[in-house]
Amino acid sequence: MILNFRHKITQLFTCLTLLICSLTACKKDTYVGKDPYGDAKPQLDLKVNTLTASPVEGAIASTVTLSGSGFLKYKTDLKVQFNGEQAEILSVTDTEVKVKVPEWASSGLITYMVGAQILPGPKFRVTGTLQIDKTFNSYVGANDDIYSITALPDGRMIIAGNFTDYNNAGIRAGYSKLAIISSQGVLDKSYKPGKGFPSGHVYKSVVLQDGKILVGGNFNSFDTRNNQISNIAKISLTGGIDSTVYTYTDRSGEIKKSAAPTFKAFFNNAVDELLVQPDGNIIVSGSFKYYMTKTYYPNQKDTIITDSTQINYMARIKPDGSLDKTYNFNTQTNKANEGFNGFIYKSYMQADGKLIVAGGFSSYNGENVSKIVRLNLDGSLDKSFNPGTGPNGTISSIQPYLNGQMLISGEFLSYNGKNRTRVAIINENGSLDESFDPGVSANGSISRAIRLGNGKILLTGNFQKFNNINRFGLAVVEANGTLSPAYNTLGGFVFSSFIFRSPVNEIINVDNGEAAILVGSFNSLDLQQNTRLVKIKY
Known part of the structure; x- marks a missing residue:
């Protein structure tokens, strides 16, 4: 009896304990923390026309009317920008804002700012001296990157790259990696390459003295010729290979x-650059370590013999493709000299056939050098070219300038110890031309630079600002390095992937120096579709 009573008391106590605990657990916490949205700005009582401005395009300093409602409420704090450059507000009513196109405006989006809040407005095209040539057939363009463009003597042009179609000709048409276009960008169908280059990439093309094309890249077949070529090929303007x-x-x-290519050269890795010297010989550079040649069916036997010669990154070959052993070569050992100890990024041939070479190397034939050198006609180091310490970073572009000078650009921040951010002019002897100073310059790499026919300098690259002005990959500067008024109104490049990168791979001057053609990876420039090539005039 007593045990039973104690058992019931224990059960009752346990139940009360559980009840108290449950009530305590369910008690509402009266502490209130800071509202995470308490500092949020109230929504603007402002509506803007996002479709159009009046007019839809205009020059620097012209007046533009923007429409909407609720402007007067924010008259004091309202700011208007043209592609990131602030405009002067001329007048404000509740439904209209009149602004002046700012000095460094370029085509793009007009935006409204009230404090830290931003509203997108309409697109606006800023007109200037530099314009897109709409008669050039580049709307459809290439379906993948164009790496290079080469002018032919008759005005046509060769484009090379990673594309498999041009102007919707159709992939089966064979214009894969290489095509010929007219001066107006129209596909030249007299070039019939069969299946073209079915795989790999074509990086460069040059015209040889016999009128045929030499192409370099990373490939091992052309049309139906599988494994009969390797990273270099000689092709006729009609699309055939000499056999x-x-x-x-x-x-x-x-x-x-059996037919085999007559051209004798093969390389074990990619060929990036081809330069034809005045005597017809060809300088070849790339990431290769071996030059090779093949002997087909010796003594009419069913065999093919491959001979290889170790050569680091640069070789000179004769017009038939055979190796020129008078160029940086030791004939006693029958081996190439050591050459460069690192990759070649860019090379440029002077009118006298000497070569300016820039890259990631620090020695040539065992001798310490800077990142830019000049080579004599026999491949030896030209010690009259003295850049001092040279650039402190990569040079990705070398172009002729005036009086033997050269325009260089890339990722460097100084040249021979003097500040020169990503673009410079050097004298014929390798010293810095101090009259050209870009100042702050670009906030990203300048991958290509060229002197235009009117003396101004066109720069392109993976930058968004030049001297703190929004330029989005393209800038034009004067001969002293300052931004050129009226030449910087073109809106920036746009890509299919929406990831900004270096937009242009090569630029050539055309139309007797009154225009230029740019090729690369872009899909649009200045709010207009131009798929991987565009012609600009001035």
């Missing part, structure tokens, strides 16, 4: 015939 027909006896004793 030699060999007769041989196969292992069963049957007599057969």
